[in-house]
Amino acid sequence: MEVTHQVLQQLVNGISLGSIYALIALGYTMIYGIIKLINFAHGDIYMVGAYIGFFAITQAHLSIVPALIISFVVTGILGMVVEKLAYKPLRHAPRISVLITAIGVSFFLEYTSMYFVSPTPRTFPAIFGDVAIEIGGIVINGQQMLILGITTILMIVLTYIVHRTKTGKAMRAASFDTETAQLMGIDSDRIISITFGIGSALAAVAGVLVGVYYNSIDPLMGIMPGLKAFVAAVLGGIGILPGAVVGGLILGIVEAFVSGFVSSTFRDAAAFAILILVLLFKPTGLFGKNTKEKV
Amino acid sequence: MAKELLKATDVSEVFGGLKAVSDFNFHIDKGELVGLIGPNGAGKTTAFNLITGVYQPTTGEIHFDGKSIVGLKPYQITQRGIARTFQNIRLFSELTVLENVKIAFHFHVKYGLLESVFRMGRYFSEEEKIEEEALKLLKIFHLEDKADELAKNLPYGAQRRLEIARALAAKPKLLLLDEPAAGMNPQETKELMEMISWIRKEFGLTILLIEHDMSLVMGICERIYVLEYGMIIAQGTPDVIKNDPEVIRAYLGGEA
Numbered sequence: 001m002e003v004t005h006q007v008l009q010q011l012v013n014g015i016s017l018g019s020i021y022a023l024i025a026l027g028y029t030m031i032y033g034i035i036k037l038i039n040f041a042h043g044d045i046y047m048v049g050a051y052i053g054f055f056a057i058t059q060a061h062l063s064i065v066p067a068l069i070i071s072f073v074v075t076g077i078l079g080m081v082v083e084k085l086a087y088k089p090l091r092h093a094p095r096i097s098v099l100i101t102a103i104g105v106s107f108f109l110e111y112t113s114m115y116f117v118s119p120t121p122r123t124f125p126a127i128f129g130d131v132a133i134e135i136g137g138i139v140i141n142g143q144q145m146l147i148l149g150i151t152t153i154l155m156i157v158l159t160y161i162v163h164r165t166k167t168g169k170a171m172r173a174a175s176f177d178t179e180t181a182q183l184m185g186i187d188s189d190r191i192i193s194i195t196f197g198i199g200s201a202l203a204a205v206a207g208v209l210v211g212v213y214y215n216s217i218d219p220l221m222g223i224m225p226g227l228k229a230f231v232a233a234v235l236g237g238i239g240i241l242p243g244a245v246v247g248g249l250i251l252g253i254v255e256a257f258v259s260g261f262v263s264s265t266f267r268d269a270a271a272f273a274i275l276i277l278v279l280l281f282k283p284t285g286l287f288g289k290n291t292k293e294k295v
Numbered sequence: 296m297a298k299e300l301l302k303a304t305d306v307s308e309v310f311g312g313l314k315a316v317s318d319f320n321f322h323i324d325k326g327e328l329v330g331l332i333g334p335n336g337a338g339k340t341t342a343f344n345l346i347t348g349v350y351q352p353t354t355g356e357i358h359f360d361g362k363s364i365v366g367l368k369p370y371q372i373t374q375r376g377i378a379r380t381f382q383n384i385r386l387f388s389e390l391t392v393l394e395n396v397k398i399a400f401h402f403h404v405k406y407g408l409l410e411s412v413f414r415m416g417r418y419f420s421e422e423e424k425i426e427e428e429a430l431k432l433l434k435i436f437h438l439e440d441k442a443d444e445l446a447k448n449l450p451y452g453a454q455r456r457l458e459i460a461r462a463l464a465a466k467p468k469l470l471l472l473d474e475p476a477a478g479m480n481p482q483e484t485k486e487l488m489e490m491i492s493w494i495r496k497e498f499g500l501t502i503l504l505i506e507h508d509m510s511l512v513m514g515i516c517e518r519i520y521v522l523e524y525g526m527i528i529a530q531g532t533p534d535v536i537k538n539d540p541e542v543i544r545a546y547l548g549g550e551a
Contacts, residue, residue, distance in 0.1 A: 166401055173398050176387040182369035183347060183379060185402035185465055189368075 008138045010260040011253060016144040016213070018252020019151040023206035024229035025236070025244035026158065027199030033175040033239035034195045036095060040102040041082065042203055043226015044109035049075040049204025050124075050217045051117055057125055064127050064212065068150065071204045079200025080193050088189070106226075113219040121218035124211035143213045150209065154202060155245060161198070162241065171195060175239070224268070231275040237285025246286060250274075298325045299358075300469055300501050301346065301377075306355030308341055308525075315341040316525040319355065323469070328495060328502045330512040332536075333522035334545060339505045340382055342522070343471050346503075347379050348372040360468065370402070378467035380458040382474045382505070388447035392438055392457055395446050396429040399464035429464065435494065436460045452483045456490070463494065469501045476508045484508055488515050513537065521545065 024046055031039045049071045056067035086105050090098045128142030162168035173181040174191045182188050210225070211217045232251045236243025251271055258270040278285060299322050306319040316338040323329050331339050344350040346357060348369040357364050364372055378399075387395050433439045436456040441449060446457060455475060462470055475491070476484045488511055495502055506512045512519060513533040521529040521542050529539045536542055 169398060169401060172390070173387055176389060177385055179349065179369070180381075180385045180387070181398075183349075183373055184399045184461070185370050185373040186398075187368070187370045 005137050006260065007257075008136075010256045012138055012140055012144065013260070014253030014256030015249060016147045016252070017256060018249035019147050020206045020209055020213070020248075021225065021229050021232045021251050022245045022248025023151055023154065023202045023209075024225055025232035025248045026155075026241060027203045028229055028233040029236070029238055029241060029244040030171075030195050030199045032233070033241075034171065034178070034192055035087070035091075035098075037087065037098050037102060038230065039199075040099070040226070041105035041109060042199070043222030043224075043229070044106050044113075045075060045079055045082070045200045045222070046203035046207040046210075046225060047217070047219060047222035048078060048109060048113060048207070049200075050207030050211045050221065051113065051219075052204065053208030054122060054124060054211055054217055057127075064146070064208075068205055068208050071208050072201045075204030075207075076197040076201035079196040079203075082200075083193055083196040088192075110219055110222070117219060119219055121216050124215045124217055126215065127212050143209075146212060147209050150205060154205060158198070158202070158241070167191070167194060228268075228271050231271050231278075234285055235274060235278050237288030240285070240287045243285055243287035299323070300325045300327075300360060301503070302358045303342075303346075304356045304358075306345060306352045306357060308338075308345055308350055309353045314525050316345065316522075318526060319345075321520055321527065321530070323501055323503055325468075325501055326499070327518060328491075328504065328516050330516035330519040331503060331505045331522060332507070332509075332512055332519060337522040338525040339522055340473060341525075343379060343473055343503075343505065346372075346471065347377060373402075373465055373467075376466070376468035377471065378462035378465040378469075379471035380455075380462050380473055380475060382477060384451075384454050384458055386446040386454060386457060386461070388445065390446060391443050392433065392446055392449065393426070393429055393442040395457060395461050396432055396464045397425050399461045400425045400429060400466075402465075432460045432464055435497075436490070452479055455479065455487075459490075459494075463498065467500070469503065472502060472504045472506075474505055474507060476506060476511050484511055487511070491515060 024042065027045075028039060028042050031037055031042070052074050053067045053071040056062045056070045057064070062070070082105055086101050087098055090101060127146070131142035132139050133145070134140075162171060170181065170186045170191045171194070173184065173186055174188050178188045181191075206225075207217075207222075210221070228251060229248065232247035233244050234247070235250060236245070236247030251274065254270055254274065255267045258264075259267045282288075302322040303319050306316060307314065308316040319342065331342060333339055341350065345352050348364065348367050348371070352365060359372070359375060359377060362375075364375065367375070387398065390398070430439060430442065433442055436459065438449075438453060438457060438460065441453065446454065449457060455477075459472065459475065472491070476487055479487060491502065491504075492515055494500065504512065504516060513536075516533060519530065519533060519536045520527050521536060521539070523545045528541045528545060529536060531539070
């Protein structure tokens, strides 16, 4: 019984962590889907989102939901500005140029933030006291409920936007073929901008939720989750939205089990071992199809 | 003069040191079916890309419906009423046949994110109307029973027809067809010719056609422009073109 109980508890922990990876991975995969860019600055966007949420709570004395909304909106706009200034001028440049620019943007965000908010980690205020529910001995605390609730809502809204609105339809069309989409009357530049906005906003929410979950944020907090979300996106099949969610959840669960049953030291190693295995055995990811390049 | 739908004046396109198109002057009147022919690499597709805004002309002016379209983005030109198909088929291959057509219906008008999120009622009624119209179009092109298949699974000839259907869904005034008969057998080509004539009458279209298949061009076009090395070397009715010594030289080489 003890083992089952432990397994279930780690499963809850893993799903909470995995939902956060999934939120970040969604942005990665959306941006990749539309302009084939691995946006290495995505983890730093998530960090900025966490800080905006932090200041909204500590300086403006807002409660968690308004703070999430402000962080969502402001970071979304930041994502669009980054796209406009850094990536749009490179639309017809070789992919490697854009990739290197993304690394530049990443450093720029990290160290500019460090200048303004200092490198010292900040303590995220506790949102919940000791709220927790217990189901059959498995504890789900307030933070986890918040994470699960918010990510579920966001994923439902995102699915709705992508599948049921004109903008979503335009996003899907542009992700197949940006040029042809333009000739169908779709303003691809605008769609790319909206994609960056939505992706960044989702990362911002993940940032605030991590602040709430781990109580600590710092200007370099985006590096590791950014890489892990990349692993999650690749695991699910990069460019595929449900893939990002499943990839994120699997990664979170694996990490929770490794920390719980092996040692938390090996947590990160497990995540990157997954990346290596995926690239070796199924480079297109779980949901990816084999596409042959046509000449 | 008022009936001129498309007019290009002294258009040139230079890629690095290469003049892909130079001193390109031509016009299409409303309701005409005009052919654009020429040997490989003559600049036919470049001309299409200039008209649709994929390339910007290095010099010269292009007017559509009396207004300049130089400097407009491709999506804006589509919204003004020019649609095209591609020489190498470029369908949204992972979407269904019906979805391919519906996308074009959706975006020939302006749209917004907030609009599409908040005016769901209108969106859904519009969606139904679009579906109906899209199915009607598919029927014309004998694709109605393939509506739910993925575009990539269609046989080649059907993919070509779907491209034309998709272009028509953007409700164009001018339709540009880039080698619609490429890779088709004579029977399919013949059916395609009939279909082009029919949609032209039915939709009141003006059509510009690039084609290698001489029988197709000579059979249905009223006027033909011949391009060679980026320049127009001849123009006129099919009969004039057939007997033009410059054209014969360009196609057969040497003296004729």
